[in-house]
Amino acid sequence: MLNDSPGLKARDIAKSLNCERREVTKCLYDNLEEFVQDENFVWLLKKNACLKIEFNASRTWITQEHFERALIKYGSPLDNAHGHIILKIPKERKVLFCAASRILALANQLAEVKRIVELDFTENSDALSYLNRAGFFDQLAKNIKVLPRKPSSSAALRHKANTTKLVELLPIDAYSDENVPERFKLSFIDAFGETHAQKIHSVLGELIGNAEEHSGTVIPGFAGLQSYILKGSTSIVAVISDSGKGICSTLRPALDLHYPEVANQFPKTLEASDAQLIIHAMRKGGLSSKGKGKGGAGLHTSSSYAESLNAKISIRQEDFSVALTYRDNDLHNHSWSLGLPRLRGTHIVFEFKLDN
């Protein structure tokens, strides 16, 4: 009935079915994974209903924290049955790449499971134009609708984003002729000079290389580099995002075989063991899906460069994240958040202040 006539009130359904309204109401509330009531108190099949997620922020920049808060508020759209998802960028806010990369990944993942997805920039044309300049829409699945309209991509701007305000987002493809870390390195040198360029290349090289080798996904990954100014200080944000298996899914099968002592230290049955395993891999290194002496340098190298740049690293996995903060050329603290709404893949943010 709801499929043919979406938007009925419980009493109308009861009337049509010739039964008590309270029975209908109970049935609807007992099956909220299938049915949803909108703001006008009419009922819809979830697969025909629309969920709007707005990424609100109290300050100028929308960050990864705002993305996560919105997902916690609405639940992961990957886990509910809404057939139509609107991801809305509110007015007067700017989007940091750490949030943009997750919005992009979420949108692409939803499109892959055949949801109708719309990115709504109707109240924020500045954000749309800024993200277009970065190449954001080039990474978006073709069947995702952009409101008010998808900009026609500007290859010229994309290829030489902006020499004074670095902002570029590029696809990750192991078999492409384009060397993405090299491209970012040269853009960084154009904007800010040689200092730190080599380190950025190494970090991006390792993390992009890891995504190329391990993510194993049909949804293309992407990487970005962005500079922004906060309280008069220039910060650099690098993001590396893929929708693949995740770090622990890649590492865990090798632990029992090649690193039994590490497997014992981080048994999968313990609540935070996956988060702790990632922190261990970053700090100690040497863990490779192929075994001892065969790799396992990527995360550890990134951690070493984070030390020298006093950077912050966050790694978002399917349902948890870890964060490491470096200060005075050492790891200052580390933490993790468990039970996050589902987002497939690995989403890494590497951030540091340029004047450190």
Add this chain to the structure above:
Amino acid sequence: MNEKKHIIALRDFTDGSSNPYGTIRGRKAHAKLLEEVASRVGAKTIGISLNNIDGADVSFLRESLIFTFKQYAKKISFYIFDLVDEDIISNLEGAAISGDFRVTCWIDGKCRFIGPAPSPTSLPLLDLVMSNRSVTTTQVAQALEMSVQNASTRLKRLSEEGFIARVEMSAGSGGKEFIYKVIGESA
């Protein structure tokens, strides 16, 4: 008899990039390097020049260079030179540790080992070889006041661990003796 000097430029194996990166691209370079090394029939020592390499991450250096060196361990001694950037040297160090293999590098005219560290008891022997560039077992035994047999055992182990090269020479007495020497030379 002077051995022919063999030099390979890594830049020739990076698809034209001066900033190669990653495991997959490293493996591609590794396959080409193996072919190149195989074509150098009779080579005992090969120098790898990093000229025109502006940057390279740990994974690329491990897959392309370290795993090539490992494959030819005990057959060919490799060394790396034309290293100018501290971050590349640091990444090379990471690559050697991650690949569990020792490599001789020539930096500013000085020999330096990267990769797993030598044992503390090996250091006096290594210092002696490095300062003389080339030594015999007898010279080491005399200089460090140890038996020839002990010096021979420890030098042989150092060569097996990849720190120094072991070359068989004709002794003045008409027999054979081994010379232990640093691998390669400065550019």
